[in-house]
Amino acid sequence: MENSKKAVVVLSGGQDSALCLRLACDRHGPSNVAAITFNYGQRHAVETKFARALARKFGVKDHKIVRLDFYRHLTTNALLDHSAPITRKAGMECPSTVVEGRNAFFLLSAGVWAKSLGATEVWTGVSQTDYSGYPDCRAPFIRAQERSMRLAMLWPFKIVTPFMNKTKEDEWALADSLGILDLIKNETVTCYRGIPGGGCGKCPACRLRAEGLKAYLRSRK
Secondary structure, three states: OOOOOOEEEEOOOOHHHHHHHHHHHHHHOHHHEEEEEEEOOOOOOOHHHHHHHHHHHOOOOEEEEEEOHHHHHOOOOOOOOOOOOOOOOOOOOOOOOOOOOHHHHHHHHHHHHHHHHOOOEEEOOOOOOOOOOOHHHOHHHHHHHHHHHHHHHOOOOEEEOOOOOOOHHHHHHHHHHOOOHHHHHHOOOOOOOOOOOOOOOOOHHHHHHHHHHHHHHHHHO
16 A cells, blocks of 8 residues: 555545535545546646645645546536536536536545555535436435446445535535635636636536525625
8 A cells, every 4th residue: 555544535626525525634644645636638627736826735645636638539518528518408417517527437446545544534525405417416316326336346435425405505514614714715727618716607507606605695694
């Protein structure tokens, strides 16, 4: 094994994963946590720059950025095709930004590295409560993926999903309680167009983020 860790966090550089990283560090200590970021040809790949900064800020020294260049040969969507419009038409189950199987690839890859580090926990910021309808953000998928990874690698993986039943409003409240509200607000990238902080304000990710923040700030009054 390369060294001994407790957890590997899938770190995109966005709101959810930044909070995951902080929670994992609070639980295990930064020296026992590693982070992994994926560059799969997404139009908002600037998030990898913010992921690096977040890892440094939280004291996580083991941080890999992994390229998944094959993705564009398998599927197409508005995140991989930079000319495609980011939309969610009436009646669509998911917006045009859905990347088929993305979390399955991410979690499996993170698990391979986690085992080499001696880590049994893989953390991800997915939620089935406040999301855009992506099927690989649901609890049934996470449990199935966890079982598959255990069978595939004979390793006692636990996929940790602290926000599975939390809303964006809940996440903003958590960030505030941890004293990192401004950091999450200004130093993460959630926007599908790669605009930091509040983003473009129009894509599905920006709208969810903004609505959650508005609701939380309203609740503080």
